[in-house]
Amino acid sequence: MDSYVTSVVSRLQMLYTSDHSSVVSMNLFVALLCTCIVIGHLLEENRWMNESITALIIGVCTGVVILLISGGRSSRLLVFSEDLFFIYLLPPIIFNAGFQVKKKQFFRNFITIMLYGAVGTLICCCVISVGATLAFKKMDIGSLDVGDYLGIFVTSTFFVVSILSFSQSLVLLCCYFPAIGAIFAATDSVCTLQVLNQDETPLLYSLVFGEGVVNDATSVVLFNAIQSFDLSHISPRIAGQFVGSFLYLFFTSTMLGVFTGLLTAYIIKKLYFGRHSTDREVALMMLMAYLSYMLAELFYLSGILTVFFCGIVMSHYAWHNVTESSRVTTKHAFATLSFVAEIFIFLYVGMDALDIEKWSFVSDSPGTSIAVSSVLLALVLIGRAAFVFPLSFVSNLSKKSANEKIGFKQQIIIWWAGLMRGAVSMALAYNKVI
């Protein structure tokens, strides 16, 4: 009996010890999140600083400290898993974006957004694919290296690769020129909520943000297309299938989001939850929004599109059926969740900038890495230019008043802002490629 007791005790102790190191890192992470919020608030007067950039810088500093303490073994506190990002962090960010977006502006520019998001991404993808193939053949890179980059390239489609280069250059910039890295990071599509002001520049805001959302659907289609279609022999039939597949994905994702939103509104109206409790209403809205995202993932649709439209429909219908206190609660609770999730991502990215494995890869062949990164970055710039300016011209033709047209300055911002996709794309790049 004694030995049994001893074994139980030792098993429990082991459990306790293994938990303890993760408790330490959780503590540090939560404390850092709090610090970011406080410092971000103090620096709010500063034009180029916000919570995201503070989080990035604090992350880098913490990374240095951890690197020194651990004797150069690791700079990370938590392992960034795809699940963590796609299941916990992304849905609240996108749902909140849909929930708080100015619906009038968004739908007024719907056609332009679709042009950018669908046609534009396709053009950009072609430009980069052709350009990269030519450039790598010309450059003096071993065939394995080219294969390396092209393998990544073909598989993960334009969307991810544009980020790979950005992410690598950001890492370089963040370490040597924090200020420049900060400016770069600030112009991403998720953080347009912070940098572009929805009230001051509604047109720009809805264009940049809308493109980011539609872009996701396109990237899912491209990803599936490259896997299932034989793109080496492009025929009209395959192109037709491709377009059909995109339209199917776009409409089913949207419909799923709209349906879930309407269902929630109906349930809340029919059962009249408010009579009894605000908590039930809020819980139901939260869970249904989450369910829409997970359902989309279940059917291999674009969860981002679904939860975005679910947010729009909920803010338009369900939100008006609930009690006053539920309205205040949902508005701020969703914004808070999204806010914390964004800071979390930036904090992690900052910490990860010093990751040893990634740097050992760069230091093995510094010349090649920098060359490939800069070629890709240049191609992304060219690729985006190849669709933003022509498509803006097309879009302007259909607009009558000068106020609605997209000016040249605004086109440059769209070209530049879309390049840096920020939190979402960094996370994608981390898991799909590196």
Add this chain to the structure above:
Amino acid sequence: MDSYVTSVVSRLQMLYTSDHSSVVSMNLFVALLCTCIVIGHLLEENRWMNESITALIIGVCTGVVILLISGGRSSRLLVFSEDLFFIYLLPPIIFNAGFQVKKKQFFRNFITIMLYGAVGTLICCCVISVGATLAFKKMDIGSLDVGDYLGIFVTSTFFVVSILSFSQSLVLLCCYFPAIGAIFAATDSVCTLQVLNQDETPLLYSLVFGEGVVNDATSVVLFNAIQSFDLSHISPRIAGQFVGSFLYLFFTSTMLGVFTGLLTAYIIKKLYFGRHSTDREVALMMLMAYLSYMLAELFYLSGILTVFFCGIVMSHYAWHNVTESSRVTTKHAFATLSFVAEIFIFLYVGMDALDIEKWSFVSDSPGTSIAVSSVLLALVLIGRAAFVFPLSFVSNLSKKSANEKIGFKQQIIIWWAGLMRGAVSMALAYNKVI
């Protein structure tokens, strides 16, 4: 290069497939949570039904369906890990309890609560330890079986064992007599929020709930004491150390919670977040509360006590420094989180009631299992009776008005309610013992 592309594609496909089964179960779980909320709302008129019981029953039904579909292999959707419970589900429940508790009532009965929680638990533990040792010696159980039960017993202390028996009997009851199981489950200390009404029976509510919170600190002390002290030779010195250890744990945990709460209030007041954003205030309160819990775990204190007092202090100080919309948001957002976490636990427990492994153990030796379970249940009843009635008598001696005294009916409710610890204890029992 082709082979490289193929390998990347297949790796990504594998990733996708392995994710998909967890996506299916997440979907089902979220959908079930929504169903529980809607059905719980519809059944609200019914006295014996609430969300918890609905969740329990729906969980059992789902378990049956999964059992049939999987061909008798498993009845669970998610594996219940200790981390999931202690890191995500428990903190919001306890914090919300502290945040919403009627502070006046709680502190008026503070001495009585301490009597029940500290002295009472100790008495109960002694009664059960002695009783179980005698009973198992008398019963015709193989020495290994006794060792089995005693090993579990000594290691996990009274707190967990009282639940082990309850949990097993609940499983039996839930399956054969859902109605009785439901009544049992309804009288737990976390769900006093739902069954006992804080406004109608403030004295009872604060006593039952307060005992549950202090009980946690006692159980942590008992657990550590049995591991580190040589309890077979109880001397005044060891007893003194034991009491000192309890007082140390109780005061440091409380102080940590109070300190974190005051710090949050100070930061919010000093920086005047409200001028800029409600989201920052809410995020900071949420993160600081969570930080207090994690800090307590870090220093091996009682996280439950800490986050409970943090909730009390925040609702008393920080809550009055924030803007009106932050007040509404925090009040309802915390309640919603706690609400969802509770339903989640009950849903899981219901699903787990049909777990094959547990039942195969019971069916191997049905007589012994039932005998041991009922002996333990009886001992817990006797043990609780041994401290509730004498201590209530002591407490009543110090009260002057008849209104403040604890009546005999109320004593019976305390005796009975404390027996069934509900969601929290079930989760503890799952992980520490079974």
